[in-house]
Amino acid sequence: xxxxxxxxxxxQLNTLGVDARAxxxxxxxxxxxxxxxxxxxxxxxxxxxxxxxxxxxxxxGRVILNRLRGRRMVGGGNRSDNPVIVEAAGGEPWHxxxxxxxxQGLCGLENLSxxxxxxxxxxxxxxxxxxxxxxxxxxxxxxxxxxxxxxxxFGLADCRFGYRDSRFKSLEPNRYLIVNIRLRLERxxxxxxxxxxxxDELRAAGITRPTARDVSDAVIRVRQRKLPDPAVIGNxxxxxxxxxxxxxxxxxxxxxxxxxxxxxxGEAGAKLGAAWMIDHCGWKGRREGDAGISEQHALVLxxxxxxxxxxxxxxAMRVRDSVRxxxxxxxxxxxxxxxxxxxxx
Ligand code: NAP
Numbered sequence: 071x072x073x074x075x076x077x078x079x080x081x082q083l084n085t086l087g088v089d090a091r092a093x094x095x096x097x098x099x100x101x102x103x104x105x106x107x108x109x110x111x112x113x114x115x116x117x118x119x120x121x122x123x124x125x126x127x128x129x130x131g132r133v134i135l136n137r138l139r140g141r142r143m144v145g146g147g148n149r150s151d152n153p154v155i156v157e158a159a160g161g162e163p164w165h166x167x168x169x170x171x172x173x174q175g176l177c178g179l180e181n182l183s184x185x186x187x188x189x190x191x192x193x194x195x196x197x198x199x200x201x202x203x204x205x206x207x208x209x210x211x212x213x214x215x216x217x218x219x220x221x222x223x224f225g226l227a228d229c230r231f232g233y234r235d236s237r238f239k240s241l242e243p244n245r246y247l248i249v250n251i252r253l254r255l256e257r258x259x260x261x262x263x264x265x266x267x268x269x270d271e272l273r274a275a276g277i278t279r280p281t282a283r284d285v286s287d288a289v290i291r292v293r294q295r296k297l298p299d300p301a302v303i304g305n306x307x308x309x310x311x312x313x314x315x316x317x318x319x320x321x322x323x324x325x326x327x328x329x330x331x332x333x334x335x336g337e338a339g340a341k342l343g344a345a346w347m348i349d350h351c352g353w354k355g356r357r358e359g360d361a362g363i364s365e366q367h368a369l370v371l372x373x374x375x376x377x378x379x380x381x382x383x384x385x386a387m388r389v390r391d392s393v394r395x396x397x398x399x400x401x402x403x404x405x406x407x408x409x410x411x412x413x414x415x
Contacts, residue, residue, distance in 0.1 A: 080133065084120030085186060086371070087304030088379045090408075092129035097137050098161075101214070101221075101249050107134065109216040111244035115408060118161070121186035122195065122306055124371075124386075126379040126409040136190050137161040138249060141170060152257045155209055160190025160248045164197070172283050176255035178207040180286040181262055184293045186300065186307060190248035194238050195404065196231040200265045200289060205231040209254045213238070213246035221249065233335070234311050234404060243406075261285060267292055298364050304373030305364065309386055310344045310401040323397060344393075344401055345369045351392045361385040383407065 077091035084090075092115070096107065109116075113131030117123070138159040145155040154176055158167050164187050168179040181202035185192075192204050193211055210225050230237040238246055259282045263269045271288040272280050280288070298305050315323075320332045320340030327350070331343030348354065348368040355365030360377035362385070364370035371386055390401045 077128070078133070080117075080120070080125060080129070083117060083133070083135070084123055084125055084306075085300035085304060086120075086124060086306050086379075086382065087300075087373045087375075088125045088382065089376070090125035090128050090379055092131070092133040094132045095135065096132050097135045098247075099137050099139075101138060104214045104247065104249075105219070109134070109247075111216070113410065116247050118188035118191040119163070119186060121300070122191060122405045124306060124309075124379060124382055124403075124405050124407050126383045126407055127411045129408070130410050134247070136188060136247065138190070140250075141167055141189075143174065144252065153254045154257065155252050156255055157250055157252045158189040159250050160188060162189040163187075164189055164192055168286065171253075171255055172286055175257060177257070177259040177282040178202075178253070178255040180282045181268070181289060183286040183289040189251050193229055193231075193236055193248060193251060195234045196229075196236050198234060199293075200268045201262050203231070203233075205229075207253045207255060209252040211251040212249045214249055215246055217245055222246070233314060233341075239406075267296075296367055298366050298370055298372060303364075304377075305370050306405045308344075308367075308369040308404050309371040310348070310369055310390070311404045312341045312344045313399050313401060314339045314341050315399065316340070323399070327397070342397075342399065347393050347397055347399070347401075348389055351389070351396050353389050353392070358385055363389065379409075 075094060077093060078095050079089055080092055081087055081089040110131055115129045116134045116136060118136050138161040141158040141162050143154055144157045156171060165184050167189055168183050171179050181200040182197060185197050185199060196204050208226050210223055212221055212223050215222050230241060261280055268288060271292050277284050314335050317338055317340045320342060324330050324332050331346050333341045335341040345368040353363045354368040356363050357374060359381055360374040361381040362372045362374055364372045371382055373382060394400050
């Protein structure tokens with residue numbers, strides 16, 4: 071009699087360090103392997119680096135690890151060509167791609183340095199930092215359609231990028247596996263230094279005319295200083311998205327809470343600083359069992375050791391509720407919450 075295989079721990083495969091289990095693990099190394107793979111969205115899960123996911127329970131089926139590798143210039147490889155299209159497989163580590171692009175003399179990704187995760191996850195939530203988002207240099211991507219069992223190409227408009235959002239995250243979650251992405255990078259450097267934290271960092275280093283590499287280095291230093299390192303304490307980066315409201319609503323809130331950071335967003339919108347709101351409600355640095363809010367950054371949910379997915383989710387929901395009770399604004403999660411069974415109570 072064949073015994074069922076023992077469940078596999080996912081603790082080392084998600085940066086929050088949640089000890090959820092899966093029935094089996096499959097490592098995807100070649101796009102051709104997709105044709106032989108089945109995917110049941112009610113049982114299976116695709117994982118990249120596990121840096122933007124909260125495993126709120128076990129995975130009853132398979133975890134498919136995207137380990138497709140490779141990066142190259144597909145157009146504009148001559149020194150004089152501009153822009154240059156770069157292609158990266160979905161399993162390429164994002165930060166390695168950023169540094170490699172700088173080594174090739176290509177600009178555009180420097181503000182997105184040190185964002186955890188893989189290239190294939192970048193379009194999922196249209197990663198962004200320091201005033202730049204993936205959509206700004208996005209050309210196209212190729213994804214495997216689990217439903218129709220074929221490769222499909224998506225251009226910029228097809229991806230429906232929004233603020234930390236995309237078609238792949240909201241409109242059709244679990245339908246596609248991103249096989250590769252293509253980015254349009256520039257040989258001429260145009261610094262984007264609107265975020266005071268970044269400009270201050272360069273000024274403090276005595277740099278007045280930064281190169282793209284200077285900007286990347288500055289972003290790395292700021293991130294290392296401000297954000298907890300998942301190798302030291304489990305976390306998935308920002309757990310909440312900055313809420314976007316109509317501008318008049320945001321201004322009314324700022325009158326009631328004079329310190330609240332409000333930034334113009336689009337034509338009529340305004341973005342509120344979620345970290346400030348969470349801090350204002352007294353959550354920064356708080357801990358309940360092994361689940362906590364980072365003392366370094368109020369947007370970051372942390373695992374002090376052995377918090378389970380439900381513990382972390384429960385704390386996040388309490389933070390969300392207290393922000394809603396204080397400001398009348400409901401924070402949305404940034405990471406994907408993975409939950410196959412009934413919701414924890
Ligand atoms: P920060 O510079 O302390 O700013 C706090 C918030 O204010 C940020 O979330 C940012 O929104 C917003 N902001 C600041 N200056 C702005 C400007 N000139 N125009 C519009 N919005 C402005 O932020 P931080 O927490 O240290 O993070 C720095 C950057 O890294 C941010 O862009 C942040 O999104 C990014 N980041 C992302 C993650 C993640 O897991 N997704 C984690 C850490 C940091 P935005 O968030 O919309 O930029």
